[in-house]
Each structure stands twice: as structure tokens, then as C-alpha cells.
Amino acid sequence: MRRVVSLYLPTWPTDRLRRRLGADAPSPETPVVLVGSVRRKRVVTAxxxxxxxxxxYPGMAATQARALYxxxxxxxxxxxxxxxGLESLALWALRRYAPIVAADLPDGLVLDATGATHRHGGDQGFLEDLVAQCASVGIAARAAMADTWGVAHALARHERRATCVIEPGLGASVIARLPAGALRxxxxxxxxxxxxxxxxxxEIEAKPRAALARRFGPELTRxxxxxxxxxxxxxxxxxxxxxxQERQIFAEPIGAPETIARYVLKLVEALCADLEAKGLGARTLDLRFHRVxxxxxxxxxxxxxxxxxIKRMTRxxxxxxxxxxxxxxxxxMVLTAPATEPLFWKPVATDLTVAAVPDVGDLVDTLSNRIGARRLYRLAPAQSDVPERSSRKIAPTAEPVxxxxxTRWPRPSRLLVRPEPIETVALLPDQPPVSFTWRGQRRRVRRADGPERIFGEWWRRDGELDAVRDYFQIExxxxxxxxxxxxxxxEQVVTGDLSWFLHGLFG
Structure with missing residues (x-):
């Protein structure tokens, strides 16, 4: 199912002006308008x-705007x-988001995101990341996703939400309530x-098509x-x-899967030759098929x-x-490498007694293109004593941190996403539980070790100023x-309410 994204930039001309002025740009609270000539009159254009x-507002006489403020x-x-500027923004979106991107003049972009949203956490995650990236550089944006360009364009400009995802097949019913001007x-x-x-x-859809075509021409029905x-x-x-970029033009259209696969290999071989000549490696590949x-x-x-x-890219x-x-x-067929980086070959170790580090790049590429790059990561230590903050996600192929x-106290092999409350029988202040009930099952404690005291991180929020946790390993x-x-x-009430929680399980 085709998925088209319309990115609407409601204040694009003034946002671009602020970025161009840089440090000399007026503050966000200062009203800014752009003035141009329309039919020999000076009017506000943005x-x-x-x-x-x-x-x-746009269309107001420039003299009237100056007189009002x-x-x-x-x-x-x-x-x-x-x-x-929109063309440059489209090139940025091409490198980061989708293989088909175009400027949608005068105030937006259109992206064919079919098959590309999984790399950004799905349809909603794709739009949220797109809008957030624009906001990070001072560009106001709204985005909508639908089956067609027309529906996505209309919703991006007539819905007040920052992001809007329309499920496949529902575009016609959603657009029916929008004003006629939403049809461009x-x-x-x-x-x-x-x-x-x-x-x-x-109401347009409900009218006879022949009568509309006679009165307004083919543009309306189109x-x-x-x-x-x-x-x-x-x-x-x-x-x-x-x-x-490498391009293959066919004298006769092709459609058989084995024929397409054969030409994919030819295009990859040609592109790799170009990459080698420039000392580059591809980070993203786009393959476009122009149909008849x-x-x-x-x-x-x-x-x-x-x-x-060649082998990995073709596969x-x-x-x-x-x-x-x-x-x-x-x-x-057009094969493009929108994102490339310098590729330097590492020398091969001559000491055969040293074990070679396995290359998992092929596996990482296969999995990330199937389930999405955001779902693939490895955990690395983070500077925090609080267990749920002591790890962070990094790229699977990132360098060691x-x-x-x-190492003072062992940590469980599985840490729960959120600590789960348990009912316990224990002596205060420093004794471990004698028994506890978790998920409806009562367990008697045979061995225990602890406590390991962990204090709250007061610099993060005031609520952790006096917070204390006493951890126990129990069997x-x-x-x-x-x-x-x-x-x-x-001992001190301010340190906690003495409730017990299960936070992890040892292997």
C-alpha cells in the first residue's frame, strides 16, 4: 500500500529569513513580515x-501592516x-527519510515513504521525527501521511495537529469534510x-461529474x-x-523478478566501481523503478x-x-547512494595467535532492514548508580565506550522495565524479606545478601533529594x-514509604 507524506511549512519564508540572518535575526516574539509586489501593489506575502x-496576514497592504504595528x-x-531553499530541504529529506522526495511549492515537501517508515519506528514515528528535525533548526512544520498526495496535502494544511496518520483506505472519507480549497x-x-x-x-463528490466538468473544466474532477x-x-x-547514481534504460520494459535481480547486480557493480574511485562507502541505497x-x-x-x-549490497x-x-x-532502473562516507580499509593482523574480531555488520544490515534500525541496538554502561539509568542504547556497530x-555488587541478567510491587514479611531496618508475594505467588526466602544502599540523584529532580533504596539479592x-x-x-520517613519492589531476576 502506497504511503505518501506531505510536509507543510506554514511560515517557511520567515523561518528561512531567520536562519539566513543567524545571530542578527529578530527574537521569536518580534513580528516579521515579508513584502513583495502583486499587481503593482506592495503587499504582505508572508x-x-x-x-x-x-x-x-498575507495579502494585506504593506502600508496598512506598518500602520497597525x-x-x-x-x-x-x-x-x-x-x-x-525547498529544493535543498528536499535533498536533505532524500538523504535521511525516503527514496522519492520532491518540493511541493510554495510551502512544503512531498515524500513517497512506501516501505521506508519502519526505519523510523513506523508511520507515526516517521512523522514525529520529521517534524522534530525541522523544529530543531527553527522551521515550523506539520506533516500528514495518507494513501495519496492529495489527501496528505489537504490534511497537513487543514488539521491543526503536528502529525496526522490516516489508515490505508480511509482517505476518501476523511477528506470529504474538508473545504473545497483542500483539493489544490x-x-x-x-x-x-x-x-x-x-x-x-x-459535496463536490456528490454532484454529477459531467455537469462539473462542463462548468469548471477537467481540473476539478482531476x-x-x-x-x-x-x-x-x-x-x-x-x-x-x-x-x-547509476541508471539502466531498457529498450523493452521488463517485469520478471529474475530479470530485475540480474540488472540489480549490474547496477551495484557499476556503483561500487564509482564508490571505489572516490574512496567512499555507501550508508544508504535507493533503487527506483520507473514504470511504463x-x-x-x-x-x-x-x-x-x-x-x-557487491555481494552484500545486491542481496x-x-x-x-x-x-x-x-x-x-x-x-x-536507477540506483542511487544518497548517503556516503569515507571508507578506509584496515590492515590485516599478521599475528595468527590473536583472535580476529568477528564482523557482524552483515547480520546488522539484514536485521535492521527487516525490522527497522531503531529496534536494533546494544546496551552500554551509563554514568549512574540508579539501575534503570545505568545503561543506554547505542548503535550495534558503535565503538566500545x-x-x-x-563490580562491587553483581547485577541481575534481566532488569524489569518498571519495578513491580511485592508483598513482604521483613524486619526493619536492615533485614531482608523472610517471604514475599509476586504476581500472586508466595515464595519463601532461603538465602539473602544485602543491603546495597543506592541514593537518589538529587541533581535530576527535587523528589530524589532524600530518596534511598536498599537492594537485596534473595534466593x-x-x-x-x-x-x-x-x-x-x-529509620527516616522522608527517605521512603518502606514499600517493597522486585526489580530484576538473576539467570
């Missing part, structure tokens, strides 16, 4: 959030620069529809059909001359480390060919070993 809050910051509009129609057409009492997309999925709307991806019906299918794979291994790409629908045939776990009659703790030191 306004930031502070200006919009003062009811200074004396401290208004006024700058000249730069539509050419704004369009070029010319303003004069929207006004004419309003004079006829047609205000929403659903936009409606594109939105509900009756007509395809191709996305022409942004191209960057600096990206390494003007639709583009694409697959994307990520690599844990820079790679130019990872071929693993995803089953997700590609060749339709009536593929006439062009300098921190180590404490029950069946030989199972547990890690439990008591809140408080058993």
Missing part, C-alpha cells in the same frame, strides 16, 4: 507566527530563494463553487480523482548532480557502516524486490534468584 497573532520588522520577499484548486474556482453552495469536498485514488499522481523526485505507466516504485536499504561490498536489495510492483513493465558497570526455596529493594532506610 508573516511569521508573531505577526499572524497580531492579525497581520509600528515595531513591525519588514523585509523584502525572496520567492526565488524560497523555492531554492485555483482560488477563483473555489469562489465559484462557493457561489453555487458547494463548500466541501464531499484533482478530486487524484485525491481519492482513482487517478495516479506521480511524484518527480528531486535530483542532485553530486549524488552517485509513469509511476515510480522504490526501495531503500540502510547500512550500519560504509560498505561497497539486501534483492531481499526487498518482493515489495516492488512492476505493473506493465519497468523501463528505467569508556564507562563500565560497577527462594526453588533456587530462583531475585533482586528486590525497599524504599527508604527504615
Amino acid at each position: 508573516a511569521d507566527a508573531a505577526a499572524l497573532a497580531l492579525r497581520l 509600528a515595531d513591525l520588522q519588514v523585509h523584502d520577499a525572496d520567492p526565488v530563494g524560497d523555492a531554492a 484548486l485555483p482560488e477563483e474556482m473555489v469562489v465559484a463553487l462557493g457561489r453555487l453552495g458547494i463548500d466541501t469536498v464531499g 484533482r478530486l480523482d487524484q485525491a481519492v485514488g482513482r487517478t495516479s499522481e506521480p511524484i518527480e523526485p528531486v535530483e542532485a548532480p553530486e549524488l552517485l 505507466d509513469n509511476r515510480i516504485e522504490a526501495i531503500r536499504i540502510g547500512l550500519a557502516r560504509p560498505v561497497r561490498d 539486501l536489495l534483492c531481499d526487498k524486490l518482493e515489495t516492488v510492483d512492476p505493473g506493465l513493465g519497468v523501463e528505467i 569508556a564507562e563500565t558497570w560497577p 527462594d526455596d526453588a533456587g530462583e534468584r531475585f533482586w528486590v529493594f525497599r524504599r527508604g532506610d527504615g
